[in-house]
Amino acid sequence: MPTLLIEHRISDFTTWSRAFDRFAQRRRDAGVLHERVMQPIDDPHYVLVDLEFGSNEEAQDFQRFLETEVWSNARNSPALVGSPQARIVDAASLKG
Incomplete structure (x- = not known):
């Protein structure tokens, strides 16, 4: 399942x-x-967010929305410090 x-x-x-x-x-x-929203146990000024989607296209579209409408607008992201890192991943298939 694709995850942003x-x-x-x-x-x-x-x-x-x-x-x-x-x-x-x-x-x-x-x-x-x-x-899912997570924080490092030793850093209250950092967040990690996992968003699961049904398709790669949905994940890519939402990433574009975040980049153009949310993260680029201080009103929409009032506590953001710096630029977020974002990538779309999927479960790896391990064959042994």
């Missing part, structure tokens, strides 16, 4: 979380099937 992996620095988790929540419907509309 996102990680970036933030200035404040509460502010970031409120902004993330504002886009909940947009994520559902874009085809997000499952989402």
Whole structure:
């Protein structure tokens, strides 16, 4: 299942979380099937987000949306520090 992996620095988790929540419907509309937000145990100013999609195209479209509409607009990403790293991955098939 394609997963959009996102990680970036933030200035404040509460502010970031409120902004993330504002886009909940947009994520559902874009085809997000499952989402997970994580933080390193030793860094409260960093987040990692996994967004699972049903297709590569949905993941790519949503990544473009984030790059052009969210991360490039300070109002839409008020706690973002620097540029996020994002990539689309899929489960690897291990054959032994």
